[in-house]
Amino acid sequence: MLTIDSVTKIFGEPATGYRALKDVSIEVPEGEFLCLLGPSGCGKTTLMNIMAGFEGINGGRVLLHGRPVTGPGRDRMMFFQDAGSALFPWQTVEENVQYGLKLQRIPAAERRRRVDFNLSMVGLDEHRRKFPAQLSGGMRQRLQIARGLAVDPDILLMDEPFGALDAMSKRRMQGFLLDIWQRTGKTIVFVTHDIAEAILLADRIAVMSVGPDSRFRDIVTIEIPRPRDPSSPGFGEVYAQIERLLGHDLDRHEG
Template sequence: MSLPAQQNTIHIEALRKSYNEQASGDVRYIIKDVNLVIKGGEFFILLGPSGCGKSTLLNIIAGFVSKSGGHLRIDDVEVKEPGKDRAVVFQQADSSLFPWLTVRENVEFGLRMKKTPKPERRRISDSFIGLVGLTGHENKFPKELSGGMKQRVQLARVLAGDPAILLMDEPFGALDAMTRRTMQKELIRIWRETNKTVIFVTHDIQEALLLGQRIGIMSVGPSSNITDIYDNPLSFPRDEASPEFGELYNQIQSHFAR
């Protein structure tokens, strides 16, 4: 079961990362002085130009990449490695799915590793396959699925592990515009049903505004940090054609034009 939403608050203080710390000469920081608090249950967007360090920050939160300095805590615990409280959804579903396993077997993979009894595995996979809209496709292999369906399988597999925090690295970036829009709507529905904390990386302002409750803007690197945070109070489902949406869009766009 998920922990209550008020837990799993992510505290980031003076976080920095260099990939060349060991090199002689100047240390080049990719991100520097990042300060941020993300509350449990929040849908937070990391928005910034290509190469500014969004994935680096996400991978530090995931525990895949070590930080060079500063603090990263979830509640009171310093994060140093991956944990089952966090899971990452990558842009390329293909590289995260096992091609020789069916949809159901892919979704149940982590549960098998944890030796979850078969009836329980079945109950959980049925529930998440249903949640992502893949009921009826359980016995298909990844090569028989569209890009959007593969991304749904990846999402179902991640959700089956019941992480409190979902880290999403441009998960819909490789999908066509229509599928992307459908997946964005589905993600909002799933987030509202499951009460997960979501940190979602994108460089697309429209996507950021369709999904996020708060949008953290990262500056151009090197030494990138979060320079501004915009609240997005618009209710779901959000209407891209509304004047309020357009106003927020213009505000953020003009931020990048500065």
């Protein structure tokens, strides 16, 4: 369980700085797929950085399994949109996945087993001796996921991981992520500004308002059974509902 309890975040001096988040609260139960949705500037990445422990807070509490979060840890793995800059370009696919395991001094045999397991889960076992620069964008993102899963985190924090992919790769990666989520039972917090992507993936969507003083406009539970069909009427209804929630900010921000 990840608990965000009336978190406030100010960049700069408390009195004069930018008030990014105000009194944001949510509880993410084990195994949930939560999407943070909102236009740019709504503080969703800031909130994610707070969950990861990269950013401190100016008020409220962040608890993981009841204990306060004070910094980054192996229990929460962050995945970045730009996999190319997040990966280690001088290491092969296989070495990238081994990195975290070597830090933990896991014996070679167990390491090999976990590398094999995770590479085959993301479908990269045939490419293990390649370097990240030799992979396509979608494959790099899959490698980043395999590298993170190898250290067995409780929560996956994903910051628009498919935002830089073309439409086809994006669709494939969404299906692939759902599959991994169902197989591993991990908790996932997923940042996106793509409404359809959020509906396709999430158990719940936390819709955020534009800053300053961003907060959750609403938290929508998606009841549509999986696999979800974007062309179904139910999907369209939820889409319209969320668009209405965002409406005010969309008018203000588009263009």
